[in-house]
Structures are given as structure tokens and as C-alpha cells.
Amino acid sequence: MTEERNLTCINCPMGCFLTVELTDKEITKVSGNTCPRGEQYARDEVTNPVRTVTSTVKVEGGVYERVSVKTKSPVPKGKIFEVMKDINKASATAPVHIGDILIENCANTGIPVVAAREIKEA
Amino acid sequence: MKDYDIVIVGGGPAGLAAAAAAKKAGSDSILIIERDRELGGILNQCIHNGFGLHTFKEELTGPEYAQRFIDEVLTLGIDYRLDTMVMDIAPDKTVTAMNRTDGMFQIKAKAVVLCMGCRERPRGALNIPGYRPAGIFSAGTAQRLVNIEGYMPGREVVILGSGDIGLIMARRMTLEGAIVKVVAEVMPYSGGLKRNIVQCLNDFDIPLLLSHTVIDIEGKEHIKAVTIAEVGPDRKPIKGTEVRYTCDTLLLSVGLIPENELSRNAGVEMNPVTNGPIVNESLETSIPGVFACGNVLHVHDLVDFVSEEAKKAGENAAAFVLGKAQEESGQKITLHGESGVRYTVPSHIDPKRLSDNLTVRFRVGDIYKDSYVSVYYGNERVRHVKKRIIAPGEMEQVVLLKDDLLKRPELTDITLKIEEA
Numbered sequence: 217m218t219e220e221r222n223l224t225c226i227n228c229p230m231g232c233f234l235t236v237e238l239t240d241k242e243i244t245k246v247s248g249n250t251c252p253r254g255e256q257y258a259r260d261e262v263t264n265p266v267r268t269v270t271s272t273v274k275v276e277g278g279v280y281e282r283v284s285v286k287t288k289s290p291v292p293k294g295k296i297f298e299v300m301k302d303i304n305k306a307s308a309t310a311p312v313h314i315g316d317i318l319i320e321n322c323a324n325t326g327i328p329v330v331a332a333r334e335i336k337e338a
Numbered sequence: 339m340k341d342y343d344i345v346i347v348g349g350g351p352a353g354l355a356a357a358a359a360a361k362k363a364g365s366d367s368i369l370i371i372e373r374d375r376e377l378g379g380i381l382n383q384c385i386h387n388g389f390g391l392h393t394f395k396e397e398l399t400g401p402e403y404a405q406r407f408i409d410e411v412l413t414l415g416i417d418y419r420l421d422t423m424v425m426d427i428a429p430d431k432t433v434t435a436m437n438r439t440d441g442m443f444q445i446k447a448k449a450v451v452l453c454m455g456c457r458e459r460p461r462g463a464l465n466i467p468g469y470r471p472a473g474i475f476s477a478g479t480a481q482r483l484v485n486i487e488g489y490m491p492g493r494e495v496v497i498l499g500s501g502d503i504g505l506i507m508a509r510r511m512t513l514e515g516a517i518v519k520v521v522a523e524v525m526p527y528s529g530g531l532k533r534n535i536v537q538c539l540n541d542f543d544i545p546l547l548l549s550h551t552v553i554d555i556e557g558k559e560h561i562k563a564v565t566i567a568e569v570g571p572d573r574k575p576i577k578g579t580e581v582r583y584t585c586d587t588l589l590l591s592v593g594l595i596p597e598n599e600l601s602r603n604a605g606v607e608m609n610p611v612t613n614g615p616i617v618n619e620s621l622e623t624s625i626p627g628v629f630a631c632g633n634v635l636h637v638h639d640l641v642d643f644v645s646e647e648a649k650k651a652g653e654n655a656a657a658f659v660l661g662k663a664q665e666e667s668g669q670k671i672t673l674h675g676e677s678g679v680r681y682t683v684p685s686h687i688d689p690k691r692l693s694d695n696l697t698v699r700f701r702v703g704d705i706y707k708d709s710y711v712s713v714y715y716g717n718e719r720v721r722h723v724k725k726r727i728i729a730p731g732e733m734e735q736v737v738l739l740k741d742d743l744l745k746r747p748e749l750t751d752i753t754l755k756i757e758e759a
Binding site: 223224225226227228231233260267268269271272274280281282284286296297300314326332333334 | 382385386387388391392397399400402403405484485486487488513514531532533534537541574595726727
């Protein structure tokens with residue numbers, strides 16, 4: 217069975233319209249993308265959609281109360297809220313630097329959560 | 339306070355990139371004045387990712403993107419003052435500023451780069467009837483509360499306006515456990531980027547109601563509910579379409595306004611469409627030596643383009659103070675936007691002063707599908723590029739070749755148009 221799915225690429229603000237053709241649930245063609253990231257996005261989106269999760273984590277002893285964080289790489293879309301639960305339990309102590317690992321393995325995805333801004337000591 | 343050759347008003351993405359570029363272009367006397375307690379501007383509260391794909395070829399969060407430029411400014415040894423407010427820029431480029439340690443001070447600058455950014459359109463600009471209870475925030479205020487201060491404004495949210503900050507906050511509030519009931523947009527199209535509709539609304543099944551608006555706000559002390567109605571082509575509510583949504587928070591994401599009080603006071607000529615200064619090919623305003631870039635010039639969707647624009651402004655400011663700026667040739671070409679093109683930046687150019695090819699940025703006033711962006715030199719159509727979709731929420735650009743322009747010494751007008759297929 218041949219099926220066609222239309223997607224909007226979210227990799228960059230171009231927001232390319234992608235068309236994925238599937239035959240018996242196998243991807244046979246991706247079109248509409250203007251870069252290789254678009255093709256990868258389309259393939260992921262119909263098989264295993266992933267998203268980078270960004271949020272904040274509490275900081276002790278810093279100039280600010282919160283440090284912004286992100287999953288080091290995208291996590292499965294279905295795991296977003298589990299990732300958020302782990303992020304909301306975590307805390308950090310100043311100083312915090314960009315790239316510091318704040319959670320080693322969030323929601324058992326094997327993916328760490330890292331700091332995304334600098335927080336100096338108060 | 340010592341004098342500086344170049345004063346950069348604002349330490350956000352535009353100011354940082356302009357300062358770094360001016361320094362690299364040879365100016366050793368640059369001061370950035372920032373009113374907040376840190377450099378980086380609004381990027382510091384934009385903790386979502388998607389920044390920097392053009393500039394760094396990787397996807398960064400706002401604070402990470404800002405830090406790259408902050409590091410560069412620090413490495414270059416550029417002076418800056420935080421918690422300092424510029425009160426006035428005089429036409430002779432005397433900058434008056436004040437802070438708690440230096441008090442009020444003046445700097446006799448040779449060049450000024452306007453990098454003040456923009457602010458959100460408030461409720462007062464919308465004429466929504468109803469009470470004025472607590473619980474109504476601009477999307478950016480809510481973003482600051484959640485991402486920097488660590489406070490949740492509420493639990494049951496309605497968002498009016500589909501600008502990017504509103505879309506981003508719909509996702510952010512949802513991730514933090516709030517229920518975002520609906521995003522209402524008065525226009526028949528979204529004001530935000532397509533990718534944000536997908537990843538901020540569709541991912542979380544948040545409905546987007548186009549051609550809808552808030553027609554009533556309930557609650558005296560604190561907001562209790564809003565009524566949303568469909569609007570017709572005249573943008574007036576249609577009777578019988580009213581739906582009431584209970585909520586404890588209403589976020590407004592209804593547009594951004596360049597912050598040009600200082601520019602106006604200085605006597606800089608303004609463009610009524612962008613609410614930003616009129617600039618030439620060098621991003622120089624009507625006052626020689628006063629340059630503008632970033633959201634104070636025209637509201638951008640992408641910080642990458644702000645950085646690119648600011649780099650040019652910084653380089654041109656350095657050339658101006660070092661006496662390296664190309665003399666005016668007398669040829670002035672005016673750029674016009676017609677048939678859907680609302681404005682162009684720059685507004686006029688002197689081709690002999692171009693250091694490189696010219697990027698012309700513009701926005702359209704409606705959604706166009708399978709249409710052409712056309713560029714006319716006088717009556718001659720020189721560019722005709724097909725686009726699958728052009729939308730008001732997404733800035734467009736065309737690059738005009740310097741050599742082409744130099745070949746036409748008689749040229750006085752360039753027109754950009756949207757032409758249907």
C-alpha cells in the first residue's frame with residue numbers, strides 16, 4: 217500500500233514542506249527538503265519522532281535562581297514529559313558552566329541533560 | 339567618564355555583534371551601554387533551541403547563542419556598562435546616560451549604533467473590553483517569569499495572538515504542567531514561524547483558532563475566564579460564535595514594536611511601516627554617523643539575521659570614525675515595496691558605497707502561494723523567483739549584485755513586488 221505524508225520541517229526557520237512517500241510502511245521517497253537535515257527529520261518523524269527538550273533547573277548559590285538546560289541530543293517525542301519530571305527533580309550548585317552535565321541519563325533515554333547558560337556564584 | 343568614538347546603545351544580540359565587528363574593523367574606542375544587569379538581551383530568556391543554524395551551523399539555545407557573542411566581546415576587550423540607561427542621544431551624537439555608580443554622564447561619540455531592540459505590544463493597544471484583572475501578561479513577561487525568575491504565572495492558560503513568543507510559551511507552560519486551552523489569532527494566518535506551529539502547538543494538541551479573538555475578559559481581582567469569538571473578513575466578531583474559556587492566565591503575543599524613543603528624540607527620520615529608522619545601504623540613518631540594526635530597525639524572526647545585519651552596522655560605524663567610509667557619489671537609488679511587499683530595508687542606496695552585494699530584507703502583507711518575488715530596476719524586471727509560500731510572519735530577502743548596480747549609473751528606482759503565477 218502506498219501512502220503519502222506531508223510534514224513541516226522543524227529543523228530551521230525555513231520550515232520546508234516535506235512529502236514522505238511510504239510503500240507498506242517503508243519510506244520510498246522524501247521530497248521538498250532543501251538540505252540533508254530535512255530528509256533526516258522526515259525519516260525520523262514517520263518512524264521515531266524526536267525533540268530536544270529545553271527547560272530550567274534550580275540553582276543554589278548563584279546570581280540567578282534558575283539555569284537553563286537542554287537534552288544534549290533529541291529524545292523520543294513520547295518521553296518528553298518523563299524527561300520533564302527528571303528535570304524538575306534536579307538541582308545544581310553555582311558556578312554552572314555551559315555543557316555541565318546536570319542529569320546523566322534522563323528518563324532512561326541514555327541522553328544527558330546539560331546546562332545551557334553560565335551562572336556565576338553569588 | 340572618558341569619551342568613546344563609538345557608543346553602542348544596547349547589549350543584546352545586535353549590540354554585541356555590532357561591537358565585535360567595529361573592533362575587528364579597526365576601532366579601539368567602543369562602549370556598549372546595556373540597561374539590564376547582564377549582556378545578551380532577550381536571548382537570555384529564550385531558553386528554547388533553534389538559534390544559530392545560519393551563523394554557527396549548529397542548533398543552540400538563546401543563552402548559548404548569546405554567550406558566543408559575549409565571549410567574543412570580552413576576548414576583544416570591548417568596554418561595556420551594565421545597569422545603565424541611555425536617556426538621550428543628541429543630534430551631535432552626545433550620548434547622555436545614567437546608572438547608580440557613575441550617576442548621570444555624557445559621552446561625545448563620533449558614531450552611535452542604535453541596538454535597542456523592540457518591546458511587546460501591550461493590552462492597551464488592543465481595545466479588549468472587560469475588566470483589568472491580574473493574570474494578564476505579555477508572552478515575553480511570562481517567559482521571563484518562568485525561565486529566569488522561576489515563577490509560574492498560572493495553570494489554565496489562554497493565549498491571544500500567534501506570534502512566535504506566544505507559541506513558544508504555549509509549549510513552555512505545557513511542559514511545566516499548565517493546561518493551554520487555546521491560541522486565538524485574529525488574522526486568518528499565524529504571525530509565527532511554521533516550525534513553531536508544529537513543534538509548540540501540534541506536538542501538544544493545542545488548538546490554534548485563526549480568525550478568532552478575545553471579546554471579553556471576566557474577573558475583577560484575578561482573571562476568571564475569557565470569551566473568544568470568530569471574526570469576519572472585517573476583523574469584527576461574528577454574533578453567535580462566542581465560546582467561553584475559563585482560565586487564570588491570559589498571555590498576549592500580539593506583535594512587537596521597535597523601541598525608538600531615543601532615535602526619534604535625536605531627530606532620526608522614521609519609516610512609518612517598520613516603526614524603525616530609515617536607513618541607507620550602510621545601515622546609516624538620516625543623521626550621518628548614527629547607524630541602526632536588529633529589531634530596533636525592523637522586527638526580525640531570526641537572530642542569525644540580526645547578527646549579520648549588526649556586523650555590517652558595526653563595520654560601517656568603524657569606517658565612519660576612521661574616515662574610511664566611501665564618499666557619497668550623488669547617485670541615490672530609492673527602493674520601493676509594491677503589490678504585497680510592505681517595506682524594504684534599506685530604503686535607499688548609493689551603489690558606489692556598497693562594500694559587497696546588497697541584501698534587501700522585506701516582509702509581505704498577506705499569504706502568497708506559488709507566487710514570484712520580482713525585482714525591477716526601473717521598468718526592467720531583473721529577478722523573478724518562484725516561492726512556494728510567502729507569509730507575513732516570515733521575513734524574506736533578495737541579494738542584489740553590486741556589479742549589476744554599478745553598471746546602471748542612471749538607475750534611480752528599484753521596486754520589489756509579489757507577482758502571482
